[in-house]
Amino acid sequence: MVERIAKVGTALLGAGLAGALMLVSACSGEADKAAPAAATPGTVDGVAITNARLVLNAVKANPAAVYFDLSYSGEKGLSIRKADVEGAGMSMMHDYVEYDYKMQMTDALPVALTKGTTVSFKPGGLHVMAMEPSPDWAPGGKVKVTLTMSGGATHSFDAEIMAAGSER
Numbered sequence: 001m002v003e004r005i006a007k008v009g010t011a012l013l014g015a016g017l018a019g020a021l022m023l024v025s026a027c028s029g030e031a032d033k034a035a036p037a038a039a040t041p042g043t044v045d046g047v048a049i050t051n052a053r054l055v056l057n058a059v060k061a062n063p064a065a066v067y068f069d070l071s072y073s074g075e076k077g078l079s080i081r082k083a084d085v086e087g088a089g090m091s092m093m094h095d096y097v098e099y100d101y102k103m104q105m106t107d108a109l110p111v112a113l114t115k116g117t118t119v120s121f122k123p124g125g126l127h128v129m130a131m132e133p134s135p136d137w138a139p140g141g142k143v144k145v146t147l148t149m150s151g152g153a154t155h156s157f158d159a160e161i162m163a164a165g166s167e168r
Ligand SMILES: [Cu+2]
Pocket: 094, 095, 105, 127, 128, 129
């Protein structure tokens, strides 16, 4: 709650600064009418994430996995190039493919998003692997996950931390 109030305060301060800057540009006669609706920093228009969770490994130092459902309603074609989990030493996007009659884990290809795409990162399929998990992660907590799109835009969301072996 306190954090939320602090954020609102910062936003108000930011709006004040933006207002001041706008006055300056108005004086120079450069009204910026072409600017599109400003996107919220850390979000990509049209990306909606649900059911985000990080499942800890039974062996504490082993990688944890992040799963979530994504739906995309934006007009612009995008692809997810990379995923980062705050607090992990390193994060990777993985997938499972059948090779030599066995399902094997590999690096995931960029995930293409066009209007109407829904994609699930789920056990046995696409997932984000969080190597060198933070010792602070505990069930019930939250962790920030950031997806980076082609072109560099980022979309961040919270994943709920779940105990090893819990419902995935
Ligand atoms: Cu993996």
